[in-house]
Amino acid sequence: MPRKSLVSSFLFLGLTFAPALAAAGEGAARHQGSLPTHRHKQVDAIFAPWSGKTTPGCGVGISREGTLDYVRGYGMSNLEYDVPITPQSIFYTGSITKQFTAFAIGLLAQEGKLSLGDDLRKYLPEMPDFGKTITIAHLMHHTNGLREQGQLLSLAGWRSEDLYTEADVLWALTRQRGLNFAPGSEVVYGNAAYTLLGVIVRRVSGKSLRAFADERMFKPLGMANTHLYDDHAELVPWRVSAYAPREGGGWRTSGPHNDSTKLFTTIVDLLKWEQNLLDGRVGGPELIALLQTSGRLNDGTATLYGGGLRLAGYRGLRMVSHDGLDGGYRSEALLFPDHRLAIVALCNGSTIDPSNLARKVADVYLGEHMKDDMPPAVKVPEAELSALAGNYWSPLTGEVVRLEFKDGALRQVGVPTAFVPIGNGGFRPGESMHLWRFSKPAAGAPRELSIRDSWPTTRPFIRITAPMPAASALASFAGKYRSDELDMTYTVRVADGKLGIRWSRRDEVVLDAVGGDHFVGSLGTVTFTRAASGGIDGLTFSQRRLRRLRAERLVVAETPRAESSGATR
Numbered sequence: 001m002p003r004k005s006l007v008s009s010f011l012f013l014g015l016t017f018a019p020a021l022a023a024a025g026e027g028a029a030r031h032q033g034s035l036p037t038h039r040h041k042q043v044d045a046i047f048a049p050w051s052g053k054t055t056p057g058c059g060v061g062i063s064r065e066g067t068l069d070y071v072r073g074y075g076m077s078n079l080e081y082d083v084p085i086t087p088q089s090i091f092y093t094g095s096i097t098k099q100f101t102a103f104a105i106g107l108l109a110q111e112g113k114l115s116l117g118d119d120l121r122k123y124l125p126e127m128p129d130f131g132k133t134i135t136i137a138h139l140m141h142h143t144n145g146l147r148e149q150g151q152l153l154s155l156a157g158w159r160s161e162d163l164y165t166e167a168d169v170l171w172a173l174t175r176q177r178g179l180n181f182a183p184g185s186e187v188v189y190g191n192a193a194y195t196l197l198g199v200i201v202r203r204v205s206g207k208s209l210r211a212f213a214d215e216r217m218f219k220p221l222g223m224a225n226t227h228l229y230d231d232h233a234e235l236v237p238w239r240v241s242a243y244a245p246r247e248g249g250g251w252r253t254s255g256p257h258n259d260s261t262k263l264f265t266t267i268v269d270l271l272k273w274e275q276n277l278l279d280g281r282v283g284g285p286e287l288i289a290l291l292q293t294s295g296r297l298n299d300g301t302a303t304l305y306g307g308g309l310r311l312a313g314y315r316g317l318r319m320v321s322h323d324g325l326d327g328g329y330r331s332e333a334l335l336f337p338d339h340r341l342a343i344v345a346l347c348n349g350s351t352i353d354p355s356n357l358a359r360k361v362a363d364v365y366l367g368e369h370m371k372d373d374m375p376p377a378v379k380v381p382e383a384e385l386s387a388l389a390g391n392y393w394s395p396l397t398g399e400v401v402r403l404e405f406k407d408g409a410l411r412q413v414g415v416p417t418a419f420v421p422i423g424n425g426g427f428r429p430g431e432s433m434h435l436w437r438f439s440k441p442a443a444g445a446p447r448e449l450s451i452r453d454s455w456p457t458t459r460p461f462i463r464i465t466a467p468m469p470a471a472s473a474l475a476s477f478a479g480k481y482r483s484d485e486l487d488m489t490y491t492v493r494v495a496d497g498k499l500g501i502r503w504s505r506r507d508e509v510v511l512d513a514v515g516g517d518h519f520v521g522s523l524g525t526v527t528f529t530r531a532a533s534g535g536i537d538g539l540t541f542s543q544r545r546l547r548r549l550r551a552e553r554l555v556v557a558e559t560p561r562a563e564s565s566g567a568t569r
Contacts, residue, residue: 040070042364046357047074056243056349057085061267063342066275071267077240079251090225090238090264091346092256093331094324097263098194099291099308102140104201104212106287106307113204123200126174138183139193140307141295145179148545149192155541156486157504163232166260169195175485180547184298186457190545195260209261220282221272226265236264242328244350254328254350267344274335274342277320292320301456312454314359315370323355332358341365375422385410388438391514392449392461398542400514400525401461466516471497477528481539481551490551
């Protein structure tokens, strides 16, 4: 609808948007008055910490049975100009975009223009042949094994504040010679796959993803204030600014630096989309079912991820959801299909957790139908907790996690959340359902740890028992290392008793020793490798979404020295 009529429509909160209710505004307003207002007060209480005039905040909307039940803005859209968040505010939603990209792929598949089993190189022949086929379905379900785009570009010299484009992502991906894992063998969430899906939409349809979505999704659903942003210089009226904490207090701006296609929308428009995930007015029931069908690994394990949608339930209820974050923007959209309830929270502060807040709203509306599935805490002696602290390395991913015993609890170094013991060597981080489980080591063997987060693939870790390198040994790691996959040379040096690594225009990253040839820094885990002779011949970079990217050590030819005439030196 035009923006003028949109603004006037928010004068009552019973605005309807389901097709069958398009003319039911007056009845919806009466319905709003009859709803238990205490629910709305409970929602206000949940977002009260972000409702002031000196903080960023959130826009929140709840719909039931196709009717907008409650919508409200909390906090400020722009702190510099004293602009509050309102239902008309337009947010950047980050990875919520993925379901729209998957929907576009599904529409093209319905028309017979592509198949989910197609090799991605059919549409992107410039991608390397990794020796194993990566299909469109692998891309949709995060089972493709591609290295993460942002981490690749960071290691290629992009700084956090630099803008990067789709062309930059393609440059990095087409240079890769290795994968994180064989396609279909694991599931690891990443953004590179969905960038490639967007390119496939353009090459198959002949239209940009933005134009395709506008014609085939947004206009038919009346999402007049929604578009897929593909130009960082474009002016967007009613756009919300984003913020992160400033050291010493206050806030600083924190916008995204990814110029690939992302969703800009309002609370109410996004609720219209959630309604389409229920009734399939656009795309039909088969496509809606496709998006809500889990992918599977080669061994048949369900990934709990469909087409741009997370399918893990919540407290015993079926839930379809997705979150998003980029810069200071944070977002969450929850849908409970069996109760026809949708909850959307779009926020503009990096310290706000809309996923947690939206689930608290769900508790208010559906608590009577939910069960408490949080594993209860058990008592563990502090001596046993302290014994688990240490550094653990994963032979699967190459990454290192560091644990410490602090303030009476086991914690991950640098993360404030305490681990809650739940018995049999298991722990959950805070109130999450993630499982960290320690095994009892055999005599003389190092302790092992397994981590299962929101994905079904479990990551194994083994405690690092190798000693820390002596200060005098650090010089053996210094030198230059070259990665042809990223066209970058890295310089490692010793400074102030620690290793540092520098590349391109990046500030030097300090590497902390964690045992043996393993080091950690802000770029993840750096592991130095050795030749058969025992000398250092290279290094690898590893993170959760990027494994063992290798750089070879460069041999510097020695310059012949002039003969000394006996002088001491």
